[in-house]
Structure formats: structure tokens, C-alpha cells
Amino acid sequence: xxxxxxxxxxxxxxxxxxxxxxxxxxxxxxxxxxxxxxxxxxxxxxxxxxxxxxxxxxxxxxxxxxxxxxxxxxxxxxxxxxxxxxxxxxxxxxxxxxxxxxxxxxxxxxxxxxxxxxxxxxxxxxxxxxxxxxxxxxxxxxxxxxxxxxxxxxxxxxxxxxxxxxxxxxxxxxxxxxxxxxxxxxxxxxxxxxxxxxxxxxxxxxxxxxxxxxxxxxxxxxxxxxxxxxxxxxxxxxxxxxxxxxxxxxxxxxxxxxxxxxxxxxxxxxxxxxxxxxxx
Amino acid sequence: xxxxxxxxxxxxxxxxxxxxxxxxxxxxxxxxxxxxxxxxxxxxxxxxxxxxxxxxxxxxxxxxxxxxxxxxxxxxxxxxxxxxxxxxxxxxxxxxxxxxxxxxxxxxxxxxxxxxxxxxxxxxxxxxx
Numbered sequence: 001x002x003x004x005x006x007x008x009x010x011x012x013x014x015x016x017x018x019x020x021x022x023x024x025x026x027x028x029x030x031x032x033x034x035x036x037x038x039x040x041x042x043x044x045x046x047x048x049x050x051x052x053x054x055x056x057x058x059x060x061x062x063x064x065x066x067x068x069x070x071x072x073x074x075x076x077x078x079x080x081x082x083x084x085x086x087x088x089x090x091x092x093x094x095x096x097x098x099x100x101x102x103x104x105x106x107x108x109x110x111x112x113x114x115x116x117x118x119x120x121x122x123x124x125x126x127x128x129x130x131x132x133x134x135x136x137x138x139x140x141x142x143x144x145x146x147x148x149x150x151x152x153x154x155x156x157x158x159x160x161x162x163x164x165x166x167x168x169x170x171x172x173x174x175x176x177x178x179x180x181x182x183x184x185x186x187x188x189x190x191x192x193x194x195x196x197x198x199x200x201x202x203x204x205x206x207x208x209x210x211x212x213x214x215x216x217x218x219x220x221x222x223x224x225x226x227x228x229x230x231x232x233x234x235x236x237x238x239x240x241x242x243x244x245x246x247x248x249x250x251x252x253x254x255x256x257x258x259x260x261x262x263x264x265x266x267x268x269x270x271x272x273x274x275x276x277x278x279x280x
Numbered sequence: 281x282x283x284x285x286x287x288x289x290x291x292x293x294x295x296x297x298x299x300x301x302x303x304x305x306x307x308x309x310x311x312x313x314x315x316x317x318x319x320x321x322x323x324x325x326x327x328x329x330x331x332x333x334x335x336x337x338x339x340x341x342x343x344x345x346x347x348x349x350x351x352x353x354x355x356x357x358x359x360x361x362x363x364x365x366x367x368x369x370x371x372x373x374x375x376x377x378x379x380x381x382x383x384x385x386x387x388x389x390x391x392x393x394x395x396x397x398x399x400x401x402x403x404x405x406x407x408x409x
């Protein structure tokens with residue numbers, strides 16, 4: 001295919017990925033990879049590098065607003081970044097040595113897990129500052145966030161070490177597959193550490209950039225980052241997620257989420273099938 | 281106590297702006313590179329079906345990019361935009377470090393330094409492994 005139509009297709013695909021990503025709560029990277037590898041025949045390694053660049057763009061873009069509103073817990077983010085960056089380096093090193101078919105199978109399994117997680121009913125927690133664990137106090141992780149009425153909700157958290165280990169896994173998947181691995185981070189912060197939703201989603205978004213840097217340094221040196229692929233993808237994903245965020249305010253997200261979860265489940269099965277038969 | 285609060289809020293707005301303008305400038309440079317690339321090579325046939333593994337030191341990569349930018353090479357300018365994008369979270373890390381130093385929060389100065397060390401180490405891990 002010649003360059004112009006290739007870039008146009010990629011741009012439209014990335015726009016759709018950003019759009020679906022912001023509506024479904026799944027990261028755009030997760031849709032970029034099958035788009036590139038299954039539909040456009042791009043090698044998994046390039047797909048992974050491109051997805052990671054898209055992840056950095058979207059996470060920095062949306063994190064800026066949350067940080068200024070004071071919702072993000074920057075101490076929590078910084079502490080957990082120790083785990084995610086180490087995980088990301090390990091993952092990126094594994095990725096450079098793994099055959100593409102194995103990467104496709106692991107990616108498919110992660111996709112299934114993420115799509116199921118996106119439709120699961122989640123429970124919001126509030127641990128009051130005095131109920132937080134000893135380690136949470138020592139690490140000064142308790143914080144507060146503004147509510148709609150302008151008041152402050154104070155919170156703390158528990159099971160720091162459990163969450164920290166799960167974050168290491170999230171970082172590893174991120175380095176291995178070039179994704180933001182939001183689903184793993186949700187488990188670490190919401191389910192294990194019992195951080196309130198508002199804080200966990202914004203902090204997880206805030207952390208993605210730094211986590212991605214740890215693996216992208218390796219990706220750059222190995223040649224995963226292909227400018228021709230990245231250019232339309234960054235622009236498309238950013239625009240798509242902006243439009244998606246606007247629609248999110250009005251749309252009935254429950255049905256949309258279910259629809260996309262089913263769609264992604266099918267894509268995942270396709271990736272696993274292609275991986276097993278050696279087509280990827 | 282009141283000074284700590286002040287730096288915290290100020291830092292939030294500085295970090296928020298760094299993230300925003302970082303992404304915006306990266307986007308602008310990437311778009312410019314894309315236009316130059318298309319103006320020159322729109323008809324060229326492309327394929328990325330086979331991965332060519334490289335094993336280049338980060339500094340060699342930087343050097344090649346800057347040489348290409350001087351020659352108005354579209355792909356190199358896109359890569360420069362991507363580097364700007366990568367620089368945004370790095371700047372964010374350094375700003376957090378400065379704020380923790382100002383707040384005399386030695387525990388978090390150490391935590392931030394560990395994260396920076398992991399990233400610096402990954403530069404050497406990525407090469408010839």
C-alpha cells in the first residue's frame with residue numbers, strides 16, 4: 001500500500017480507537033494493537049511501540065485536567081511508580097525476546113480480562129483517614145478530593161503491599177504489550193487498596209506516562225517506535241478520545257460498554273486464534 | 281504549614297500545565313513532520329509486516345534524529361515530536377522531585393529518586409540485551 005492511503009486508514013482507525021477507548025473505559029492502546037496487527041498486517045513489535053506512544057499522549061492529555069483540579073493523589077502515584085516502572089522494564093525486556101505469536105496470545109488473554117473487567121459492577125470504597133493501615137500513615141498516602149458541592153472528602157487506604165505487588169504486574173503488562181493496563185491498576189487500587197474511584201482512576205491515568213517512559217526507553221533503542229505509524233495514531237487517538245469524552249456526558253454508557261466489551265471479546269478470540277495458528 | 285499548602289497547589293497547576301503544553305507541542309511538531317513526510321513520499325509503497333530489530337544506543341538514536349531534523353526529514357521531525365511527548369512525563373518527575381525537596385519531605389525525595397534511577401537504568405538495560 002502506498003503511504004497516503006495507509007496513513008489515512010491509520011488515522012481513521014486511531015480516531016475510532018480513541019473514541020471507543022474513552023466511551024468504554026478501555027485504553028486506546030488496547031484497540032490500536034489489533035487494528036495494526038490483524039487488519040493492517042503490521043508486525044506486533046511495531047504495533048506495541050505505536051500503542052505505547054498513543055498511551056502516553058492520551059494519559060498526559062487527560063491527566064493535566066485532573067491534576068489541576070486536585071483529584072490526583074501525587075504521593076500515591078509516585079510511590080506506586082516504583083513498582084510500575086520496575087515492572088515495565090522487566091516487561092519490555094521480555095517483549096524484545098518473545099516471539100510475536102506468543103505476544104498475540106498473551107495480548108488476547110489480557111484483552112478478554114479487560115473487557116470483562118469493564119462491564120463488571122465495581123464497588124466504591126471510602127476508608128476514613130483514621131482507619132488507614134500503618135504503612136499508609138507512614139507513607140503519608142491519605143488525601144482528600146473535592147466533591148461536586150465543593151466540600152472535601154478525606155480518605156485513606158489499606159493493604160499497601162498487596163496493591164504495590166499488583167501494580168508491579170500492571171507495569172509488566174504495560175511494558176510487555178505497550179498498553180496502559182488500566183484494568184490491572186483498577187484491581188490494585190480499587191479492589192486491593194480500597195482507594196475511592198475518583199482518586200484511583202485519575203491517579204492511574206497520571207502514572208501511565210512515567211510507567212510508559214521506563215519501557216519506551218527500551219523500545220526506542222530496539223527500534224519499536226516507527227514515526228510513520230506513530231504520527232497518524234497519536235493525532236487520531238487524541239482527537240477520537242476528545243470527541244468520545246464529549247459524547248460520554250450525554251450517552252447511555254451501560255449499553256455502549258456492553259457492546260464494546262462484546263466487540264473486544266471477539267477481537268481477542270481472533271488474536272488468540274491467529275497467535276496459535278502462527279498467522280501473527 | 282501554610283507555605284506547604286501554597287507550594288502544593290502551585291505545583292498542581294504547574295504540573296497540569298506542563299502535561300498540557302507538552303502534549304500540545306508534541307502534537308504540533310508531529311503534525312508538521314507528517315505533512316513534510318506526505319509532501320515528499322505520498323506515493324511511496326510502505327510495509328511494516330516484518331520487524332527489523334535494532335540495537336542502538338539512545339544517544340545514537342538522538343543523534344540520527346537531530347541530523348535528520350536539520351535536513352527537514354519528515355520522519356525525523358515526527359520522531360522529534362515523539363521525543364517531546366516522552367519528555368513530558370520526565371519533566372513531571374523532575375518537578376515532583378523539586379517540590380518534595382522544597383517541602384523537605386525526605387521520604388518522597390528518596391521515592392522519586394528511586395523511580396528516576398529505574399528509568400536511567402533501563403537506558404542501559406535496553407542496549408545490547
